[in-house]
Amino acid sequence: MTVLKTSVLVLDCAEPEPLAGFYAELLGAAAGPAPGDGELILVTGASGVVLLGVRRDPNHVPPSWPAPEDSQQAHLRILVAAEALDEAEREAVGLGARPLAAEEDGSRPDNRTTLRRFSDPAGHAFVLAAVGEDPAATARKADQGVGVAVPMAPDEETVP
Numbered sequence: 001m002t003v004l005k006t007s008v009l010v011l012d013c014a015e016p017e018p019l020a021g022f023y024a025e026l027l028g029a030a031a032g033p034a035p036g037d038g039e040l041i042l043v044t045g046a047s048g049v050v051l052l053g054v055r056r057d058p059n060h061v062p063p064s065w066p067a068p069e070d071s072q073q074a075h076l077r078i079l080v081a082a083e084a085l086d087e088a089e090r091e092a093v094g095l096g097a098r099p100l101a102a103e104e105d106g107s108r109p110d111n112r113t114t115l116r117r118f119s120d121p122a123g124h125a126f127v128l129a130a131v132g133e134d135p136a137a138t139a140r141k142a143d144q145g146v147g148v149a150v151p152m153a154p155d156e157e158t159v160p
Contacts, residue, residue, distance in 0.1 A: 008042070009076070010053035012060045013122035016041045020054040022121050025095050027051055027078070052076070062123025075125035082114070082130035089116050089128060096121040 013019045020031035020041035027043065029051055034040040043052040080088040093099065100117040116128040 006050075008050050008053050009074070010040065010055050011120075011122070011124050012055050012057035013124075014056070014058055014060050015122075016054040016056045019120060019122045020052075022095055022097075023052055023054070026092055026097075060122070062119075063125065064123075075127060077127050077129050079131045080128050082132065085113075085116065085128060085130050092116075092118055092128065097126075100125070 011019065016039075017031075020043055023029070023043045024031040027045065029043050029045045031041055031043050031054075034042050034053065039056040041054045042050050043054070045051050078088075089099075097118040097120055100119060114130045118126055118128070120126060
């Protein structure tokens with residue numbers, strides 16, 4: 001029998017409170033300290049599911065994108081309804097996200113219509129990615145135990 005478990009992506013940064021607040025605002029969630037762990041803040045969605053953790057690391061060095069060796073890096077992919085991508089971008093930038101140079105992605109001239117790359121206030125990469133169905137509706141189905149596949153935009157890349 002498999003022990004019931006879950007997982008959460010944890011980002012390291014020097015000051016976790018503001019970064020957790022950034023993601024809580026961006027995702028329409030709440031941020032608060034993890035029980036019994038003064039170094040970890042959890043970002044929790046409206047359904048009570050932990051979406052992300054942010055941990056204090058005073059020696060944190062922000063990642064860079066693209067990496068000098070052009071390797072994949074861990075990053076967040078935030079799913080957004082295609083028709084709301086421009087609004088989601090304005091919201092992210094208004095909260096302190098920094099757009100990553102679109103001209104560095106010369107391989108896909110149409111990429112900006114389905115994918116927007118950013119760094120958060122602590123320098124971690126994340127992507128706003130257009131999906132074919134409203135991600136909130138998809139999340140509600142998942143919360144209700146309905147098996148769902150998230151429809152991604154056609155020809156979507158997997159790099160941050």
